[in-house]
Amino acid sequence: MLHGDYGKLAGKPTMKERHKGLLLLLPTVLIMALFTVYPLLDGLRVAFTNKHLLKDTVQYVGLSNFIRLATDDVFWLSLYHSLILTVGAVVLQLILGLILASAMKQDLPGMGVFKSIIMASWVIPVAATVIMFKFMAQPDVGLINIVLKGLGFENLNRYWLGDLDVALPFIMLLHLWRNVPFYGVAFLAAMQAVPKSYYEAAEIDGANAWQQFVTITLPGIRSMIIVMVTIHVLWTFNNFDFVWLATGGGPVNATDVLPVYVYRQSWNSYTIGYGASIGSVMLGLLMIYFVVYMRICERREAR
Amino acid sequence: MRSKTTNRIITAILSYLVVVTALMFFIMPMLWIIYTSFRTQASIFTGKVIPPLSEFTLDNYTTILSVTDYAQYFVNSFRIAASVTVLSLLCSITGAYALSRFDFKGKNALIMGIFSTQMFPQVLMIIPMYLIIFSLSLLDKTIGVVLGQMVLVLPFQIWMLTGYFDNIPADIDESARIDGCGIFQRLLYVILPVGAPGVMVAGFFSFVVSWGDYLIVSIINQSQRTATVTLVIQRLSSALLIRWGQVAAATVLTIVPTIILFSFVQNRLVEGLTAGAVKGE
Numbered sequence: 001m002l003h004g005d006y007g008k009l010a011g012k013p014t015m016k017e018r019h020k021g022l023l024l025l026l027p028t029v030l031i032m033a034l035f036t037v038y039p040l041l042d043g044l045r046v047a048f049t050n051k052h053l054l055k056d057t058v059q060y061v062g063l064s065n066f067i068r069l070a071t072d073d074v075f076w077l078s079l080y081h082s083l084i085l086t087v088g089a090v091v092l093q094l095i096l097g098l099i100l101a102s103a104m105k106q107d108l109p110g111m112g113v114f115k116s117i118i119m120a121s122w123v124i125p126v127a128a129t130v131i132m133f134k135f136m137a138q139p140d141v142g143l144i145n146i147v148l149k150g151l152g153f154e155n156l157n158r159y160w161l162g163d164l165d166v167a168l169p170f171i172m173l174l175h176l177w178r179n180v181p182f183y184g185v186a187f188l189a190a191m192q193a194v195p196k197s198y199y200e201a202a203e204i205d206g207a208n209a210w211q212q213f214v215t216i217t218l219p220g221i222r223s224m225i226i227v228m229v230t231i232h233v234l235w236t237f238n239n240f241d242f243v244w245l246a247t248g249g250g251p252v253n254a255t256d257v258l259p260v261y262v263y264r265q266s267w268n269s270y271t272i273g274y275g276a277s278i279g280s281v282m283l284g285l286l287m288i289y290f291v292v293y294m295r296i297c298e299r300r301e302a303r
Numbered sequence: 304m305r306s307k308t309t310n311r312i313i314t315a316i317l318s319y320l321v322v323v324t325a326l327m328f329f330i331m332p333m334l335w336i337i338y339t340s341f342r343t344q345a346s347i348f349t350g351k352v353i354p355p356l357s358e359f360t361l362d363n364y365t366t367i368l369s370v371t372d373y374a375q376y377f378v379n380s381f382r383i384a385a386s387v388t389v390l391s392l393l394c395s396i397t398g399a400y401a402l403s404r405f406d407f408k409g410k411n412a413l414i415m416g417i418f419s420t421q422m423f424p425q426v427l428m429i430i431p432m433y434l435i436i437f438s439l440s441l442l443d444k445t446i447g448v449v450l451g452q453m454v455l456v457l458p459f460q461i462w463m464l465t466g467y468f469d470n471i472p473a474d475i476d477e478s479a480r481i482d483g484c485g486i487f488q489r490l491l492y493v494i495l496p497v498g499a500p501g502v503m504v505a506g507f508f509s510f511v512v513s514w515g516d517y518l519i520v521s522i523i524n525q526s527q528r529t530a531t532v533t534l535v536i537q538r539l540s541s542a543l544l545i546r547w548g549q550v551a552a553a554t555v556l557t558i559v560p561t562i563i564l565f566s567f568v569q570n571r572l573v574e575g576l577t578a579g580a581v582k583g584e
Contacts, residue, residue: 020486021405025413028398028457034435035454036420039428046430103321106314114322116569121329123565124558125515127533131540131554132332135339135547141350143335149350181329185573209314224577234421241517245537262426267522272430279427286422 040283047277053270065277075278077253078261081168082282085257086237089175090229096176097183097228102213104188115188118181126178130245133174137161161247167255174242183228187221194220226297233293234286258282333558340364340551347547363552373535373553379445379524380514380531381560386449387513388506391456395505398457399464400490404473414465420458425518433522443529451519456509463508466578467501468494504575507568511561532557 050061069075104115121129136143137160145157160166198216207215218225240259243249249256249264258278266275339347346358367373402414432451433442441447475497476489484492495502517533524530530538536557539550565572 017486018405018407021401022407024397024401024486028394028417028461029413031394031450031453032417032420032457035432035450036423036428039431039435040423042431042434043427099321100325103318103325106318108315108318111318111322114326118325118329119569119572120333120562120565123511123561124333125511125517125533125561127515127517127537128336128554128558129332131536131550132336134540135551136332136335138547141347141547146350146352177329177332181325182573182576184325186577189573189577209310227577231421238422238424238426240426245517259424259426262424266426266430276427276430279424282424283422283427286424290419290422 043276044280044283046273047280049273051273051276053266053272058273061273065274066281068274069277069281074253074256074261075258078249078256078258078278079281081255082237082257082259085168085172085175086233089172089179089236090232092172092176093179093183093232094225094229096180097187100180100184101187101191102217104184105191115185119185120181121178122182126241127245129174129178130242133170133177134161134246137170162251164251164254167247167251171242171246171255174246175236175239179232186224186228190221190224191217230290230293233289237282237286336551336558337555339547340555342548344546344548360548363546363548364556367549367552367556371535371553373532373556375528376530376532376535377556379529380533382445383448383452383520383531384510384513386445387452387456388510390449391453391460391509392502392506394453395457395460395464396495396502397490399461399468400494402461402465403468404476414462417458418462420454425455429518429522432519436523441523443524443526445529448520448523449513451523452513452516455516455519456512460505460509463576463578464498464501464505467498467505467575470578471497500571501575501578504568504571507564507572508576510564514561 047065048060048062049058050065051058100118104111137145139145139157139159142160144160148154148156160170194216198220199212202212202216238259239257240263243255243257243260244263247255249260259282262275262279262282264275265278266272269275340363341359341361342354343358343360343362346354402410436442436447436451439447441450471494476484476493479489479493515533516531517537520531521534524534532553536550536553539545539553568575
C-alpha cells in the first residue's frame, strides 16, 4: 500500500540466504518488540489498573478508569483541543504547502537558494523553536509586540502564549512553522515527477492555471499528499513537546491536549493507571482514523 | 485574453510574494534569536529593535560556556545522538535491505506493523519503557536513553531506506551474488556505495531526532549531570527571572550542530525522506 510490490524487485535468494535475510531483521524486530510493542501492550494493561507511581499495591479495577474519563471535563476539553489542533494544523499545512510548492516550482532566479534553506525550521529541536517563539511573544520586549506597537496597536501588548483565546492558535502556528516547509519541498518533489507533456496538452485544450492545478497537479501528487497527511495526523495528535514546552497546557487548561494530560496524570499526579487509560483512548482514536482513512484511499484507488 | 508574457510576469510576482513572506516567517525567528544572543539584558529590555553598537556583547556566550555546565550537556547530547545514529543505521540498513530484497511470509504485515507503530502514543509507552530501563539499571546512562530513542527513529528510517533500496536496481546485487558475494559483502560493497545518499539522510534524520528529543531524555535522565541541551535550554527559559540574552545564546548553540549537518544534506534531504512515498508512482 505504502510501498509497491517487492516481489518483483527481489532476486531469487536461496533458502540459506533467506534465513540470513531474516537474521538481518532480527535486531530491529527485537528492539521494536522490547521498546515499542511491549510498552504499548503493558500500557494498555495498566489502563485497567489503579497503578500509582508511589504505591506498591496494584489492583485491576476493570473499566473504572474509563468510567471516570467519561465525566472528566479536562479530558473532554483536551480531546477537543487535540482534534482542533490536529485538524487545523494539518489542513493549513496542506494548503500552505501546496502554495509554497507551486511558488518553488517556478524557474526563477534565487529559487535554488530558497529551496535549500527553507527546511531549516524542520531540523532544529522543538525546544529551541518554542524558546524562539516564547521570546517573540513576550510583552514589551518581544518582536510581535514591538511590531504591533510600531503599527500603532500598542493596546494589544500582552504575552501571547498567556492569552486564553490566542494560546491554542499560537501553538498551531508553531506546528505550521516547523512543518510547512517540509510539505512544500515534498510536494515540489512530487510535482516535478508529473510529466510536462500533460500540462502542454492541457494548455492546448485551453485549460487555465487553476484548472491545470486541479486536474493534473493534484491527482499527480496524490500519493505524496496521502503519505504526508497520514504521517502528520499521527505525529501532530501524538505530539507532546510543543504544548508541554510552550505552555504546559495553560493558561487554565486553554492549551491542554491529550498527550500533555496523560503526562500530567502519570508523572505529576502519579496516577499512572488513569493516565494510561487516556493514552489508550488516544490510540483507539488513531486506529479508527487509520482504518477509515486507508479504506477511503483504497476505494478511491479502485475507482 | 491575457498574453503569455503577462501571465508569466504575474506568476513570477506571485511566486516571489510567497517566497518573501515565507522567508520572513520561517527564517526571521532564527535570525532574531541569534541577534538577541549578542545583546545585553538591559538592551533587550529597552524594546528597541536597533540599539546602539555599545549594547552588543559576547558576554552571553562566555557566561553560558564558563558559568554553566553547558559544555558538559553539549557533550552528553552529542554522545547520545551519535550513538543513536550509529546503532539505528546498523539496524535500519540491514533491516531495510532484508525487506527490500528478500521475500518471506508475513513481510507485508511486518512492514505495515513497523509503520503503524507511528500511531502509538509515546506518552502511553513511556511508563513501561521507563520501568524496563529501570529494571535493566540503565537510568541516567547514555545507553538507556539511546535504547529509548531508537524506537523514535527506527520505523521511519526503515520505511524510508526500504523505499530507497527498492529504487536501486536488483540486477547489480544479483550479479554480485552470482559472482559469489555473500549477503554482507553485497550490502557493504554494492548497496552502501550506491545508496550512500539515502543512508546519509537516514543518519541525519536520527541525529536530529535524538538531538531534539525532550520527552524520553527527560524521563530517563533525571539527574543534572546527565542532562542534555534540550533539557537545559528548557530549564533556562523557565527560570523565575529569565536572562533572555543567555537563553538566546544557549539556544543558538543548540541549533548550530543541526544546521551544520543540515547544510551537508540539504539538497538530498527531501529525496531521501520521501523515497518511500515516491516509489511506486
